[in-house]
Amino acid sequence: xxxxxxxxxxxxxxxxxxxxxxxxxxxxxxxxxxxxxxxxxxxxxxxxxxxxxxxxxxxxxxxxxxxxxxxxxxxxxxxxxxxxxxxxxxxxxxxxxxxxxxxxxxxxxxxxxxxxxxxxxxxxxxxxxxxxxxxxxxxxxxxxxxxxxxxxxxxxxxxxxxxxxxxxxxxxxxxxxxxxxxxxxxxxxxxxxxxxxxxxxxxxxxxxxxxxxxxxxxxxxxxxxxxxxxxxxxxxxxxxxxxxxxxxxxxxxx
Amino acid sequence: xxxxxxxxxxxxxxxxxxxxxxxxxxxxxxxxxxxxxxxxxxxxxxxxxxxxxxxxxxxxxxxxxxxxxxxxxxxxxxxxxxxxxxxxxxxxxxxxxxxxxxxxxxxxxxxxxxxxxxxxxxxxxxxxxxxxxxxxxxxxxxxxxxxxxxxxxxxxxxxxxxxxxxxxxxxxxxxxxxxxxxxxxxxxxxxxxxxxxxxxxxxxxxxxxxxxxxxxxxxxxxxxxxxxxxxxxxxxxxxxxxxxxxxxxxxxxxxxxxxxxxxxxxxxxxxxxx
Ligand SMILES: Nc1ncnc2c1ncn2[C@@H]1O[C@H](COP(=O)(O)OP(=O)(O)OP(=O)(O)O)[C@@H](O)[C@H]1O
Ligand SMILES: [Mg+2]
Numbered sequence: 296x297x298x299x300x301x302x303x304x305x306x307x308x309x310x311x312x313x314x315x316x317x318x319x320x321x322x323x324x325x326x327x328x329x330x331x332x333x334x335x336x337x338x339x340x341x342x343x344x345x346x347x348x349x350x351x352x353x354x355x356x357x358x359x360x361x362x363x364x365x366x367x368x369x370x371x372x373x374x375x376x377x378x379x380x381x382x383x384x385x386x387x388x389x390x391x392x393x394x395x396x397x398x399x400x401x402x403x404x405x406x407x408x409x410x411x412x413x414x415x416x417x418x419x420x421x422x423x424x425x426x427x428x429x430x431x432x433x434x435x436x437x438x439x440x441x442x443x444x445x446x447x448x449x450x451x452x453x454x455x456x457x458x459x460x461x462x463x464x465x466x467x468x469x470x471x472x473x474x475x476x477x478x479x480x481x482x483x484x485x486x487x488x489x490x491x492x493x494x495x496x497x498x499x500x501x502x503x504x505x506x507x508x509x510x511x512x513x514x515x516x517x518x519x520x521x522x523x524x525x526x527x528x529x530x531x532x533x534x535x536x537x538x539x540x541x542x543x544x545x546x547x548x549x
Numbered sequence: 550x551x552x553x554x555x556x557x558x559x560x561x562x563x564x565x566x567x568x569x570x571x572x573x574x575x576x577x578x579x580x581x582x583x584x585x586x587x588x589x590x591x592x593x594x595x596x597x598x599x600x601x602x603x604x605x606x607x608x609x610x611x612x613x614x615x616x617x618x619x620x621x622x623x624x625x626x627x628x629x630x631x632x633x634x635x636x637x638x639x640x641x642x643x644x645x646x647x648x649x650x651x652x653x654x655x656x657x658x659x660x661x662x663x664x665x666x667x668x669x670x671x672x673x674x675x676x677x678x679x680x681x682x683x684x685x686x687x688x689x690x691x692x693x694x695x696x697x698x699x700x701x702x703x704x705x706x707x708x709x710x711x712x713x714x715x716x717x718x719x720x721x722x723x724x725x726x727x728x729x730x731x732x733x734x735x736x737x738x739x740x741x742x743x744x745x746x747x748x749x750x751x752x753x754x755x756x757x758x759x760x761x762x763x764x765x766x767x768x769x770x771x772x773x774x775x776x777x778x779x780x781x782x783x784x785x786x787x788x789x790x791x792x793x794x795x796x797x798x799x800x801x802x803x804x805x806x807x808x809x810x811x812x813x814x815x816x817x818x819x820x821x822x823x
Contacts, residue, residue: 347719368725377714380721382738382815391734392724399727402734432815434822445720452724 296359298323298488299456304353305523306339313339315523317353319507323455326482326489328499328532331509335524337492340509341458344490345370357456368396371454373462378445379433385444386429389416392451419447423477439470443477450481459491463498475502496545506530506541596785604785620774624790628771629797631687632759635694639755640748642699647706648740652732661707668700672758680766690762697758698751705747709740742816745809749802756798 297320304317313336321327329337342348343355346365355362357369366372379388393412394404404412420426423443433441442462449457459478463471479502482489493499499506508528515521528548530541558566582595596604609621646664649656676693683689713736721735760772767773771794778786810817 345719345723366719366722368723370723372720372723374716374720377716378720380717380735380739381819382813395721395724395726395730395734399730402730432818434815434819448720448724454723 297321297356298358300356302354302356304343304355305351306336306343306348307351307523311520312523314509314525316525319526319529321488321505323488324486326502326504327491327507328503328505329490329492329507329509330494330496330499331524333494335509335511337509338460341372341460341490341492344456345372345458368452369454370456370458371449371452372458373442373445373449373460375461375464376441379441379448381433384430384432385420385425385436386413386416388433388444389420389447389451392416392448416447416451419450420444422450422481423447437470439466439474442466442474446478446481450485453485455488457487457489459489461492461494464494471498478502500532500538500542503532506532508545593782593784596788600785601788604783605789608786620769621793623769624771624774625793625797627767627769628759628763628794631690631763631770632694632755635691635759636698636748636751636755638691639695639699639702639751640744642695643702643706643747644737644740644744647703648710648732648736650703651707651710651740652736653728657707664700664703664707667696668704670696672697673761676762676765685766690759690767693758693762694755698755701754702744702747702751706740706744709743710736713739742809742813745805749805752798752801756794760794 300320301317304314305312306314317340329340331337339348343350344362346363346367349364372378380391383391390409390412393415394402397408397412398404417426417429420429423446425440425443425447428436428440433444436444442465445462462478463474466474475498478489481487491499491502506528507526508530509524510527511522511524512527513522528541528545530544531537532541578595579598582597585592585595586597605621609619612618613620646660650660650664651657672693675696676689679689679692679696683692717735718731721731726735759770760775763770763772764776771790775787775790
């Protein structure tokens with residue numbers, strides 16, 4: 296049984312066919328980088344994995360069952376922005392994840408369970424290097440720090456799948472490199488399955504164990520919306536050799 | 550020389566500039582009153598400062614001979630009770646209904662149209678209905694304030710909830726939150742500061758409805774008194790009452806603002822950074 300399999304998936308918004316005929320399988324622990332032209336449907340694809348958007352046709356099977364059609368704690372997400380809660384401090388932002396499950400009525404914890412949650416939250420905050428800022432509110436943090444906070448927050452629930460939609464798009468190159476180290480470290484330690492959309496193909500190569508290129512194969516100049524994008528390249532990046540081969544292939548194609 | 554729009558006044562200058570209009574108004578009034586009183590000492594239109602202060606003294610610091618009460622304070626208490634109760638009930642219902650209709654699509658289809666329609670009814674037009682159905686007591690006056698202000702607050706709260714980035718609501722769900730917990734820990738704290746600013750904006754309308762209701766049927770209250778003494782053209786009572794109402798309105802507005810700054814520092818930081 297595959298960890299996640301996508302069977303003949305279509306997605307359209309009204310007349311606009313965005314994605315078509317997607318047939319893909321993913322094993323646990325893979326890191327899938329996704330690239331493609333703007334507007335080709337990468338975010339739409341992530342939203343379907345998240346359960347926020349419903350596919351028009353086809354199936355997404357996750358661990359043998361069809362995927363739940365609403366977001367849940369099995370799938371974590373880091374958006375490009377607006378991912379953290381502006382009214383909570385760094386520590387509260389991370390603690391809230393476990394407070395939800397520990398206190399379904401009040402939403403707040405006290406005493407011993409609060410202490411335990413705080414300890415767990417501190418370990419994740421430490422992992423993303425935000426310990427000096429635990430009392431700060433998100434608007435007092437830089438863009439990179441906010442993204443690190445969002446990652447720590449998402450990791451609290453130990454999601455099986457982590458979805459990243461251009462998580463580092465707004466960051467400058469130096470911070471971006473730090474974030475790459477961080478995410479690779481977290482991926483390996485937590486045995487996560489990651490799907491990451493990026494506009495930077497170098498980033499895709501560097502981080503991914505697999506690269507998907509979204510593109511339209513069929514084009515009708517009279518009706519640009521008649522055909523959707525598909526995954527035109529599905530390349531393994533697990534070894535240096537395969538990486539080199541993948542780069543070669545993409546160079547030829549373009 | 551900098552552009553006019555880039556010149557900021559120094560602190561003393563800014564204090565002077567802000568006080569000047571008040572001094573000017575007092576001076577103009579004092580002058581006009583002197584002129585009129587010199588012509589006719591019994592003139593009632595622009596009483597002198599000493600006439601005004603003796604009226605205040607009579608109403609606020611001496612017992613009324615007939616009732617044995619300090620009329621000014623009885624009026625103040627009655628009015629503050631009505632407006633306070635009215636605005637609190639409006640705020641509470643605005644918060645609960647607005648949060649519900651903003652977050653839950655089923656509640657929105659159910660309640661949003663009826664709230665919109667109610668908000669379009671001119672409250673003064675149904676004042677007779679309120680007096681007929683709730684009697685001439687406190688309830689009708691408080692109801693008028695609620696009907697006049699609650700729909701606006703409800704609609705404001707609903708739109709605040711809808712303006713929250715959908716990313717946040719999805720994020721909370723991926724952290725395992727139920728609808729209740731999203732409402733309690735993500736939405737509620739973020740719309741509370743807006744609730745306070747919405748209350749501040751509704752205060753003007755609330756005073757309007759309060760004074761209107763008191764003018765028509767009451768035994769005491771600031772609005773009642775003003776309309777009562779109007780028959781005797783007692784400007785020496787009307788003026789201090791109006792100033793007092795303005796002061797109370799200012800204090801309510803100011804303390805709500807302070808409360809908000811105290812409780813929601815993150816909100817005011819973000820607002821001022823915009
Ligand atoms: N809610 C929606 N309603 C209608 N059309 C939508 C909706 N969301 C996306 N689309 C359309 O679907 C297509 C794909 O959008 P999507 O956001 O998935 O692109 P993307 O690949 O993520 O682009 P980018 O790289 O710019 O983020 C676009 O043509 C867009 O107009
Ligand atoms: Mg996108």
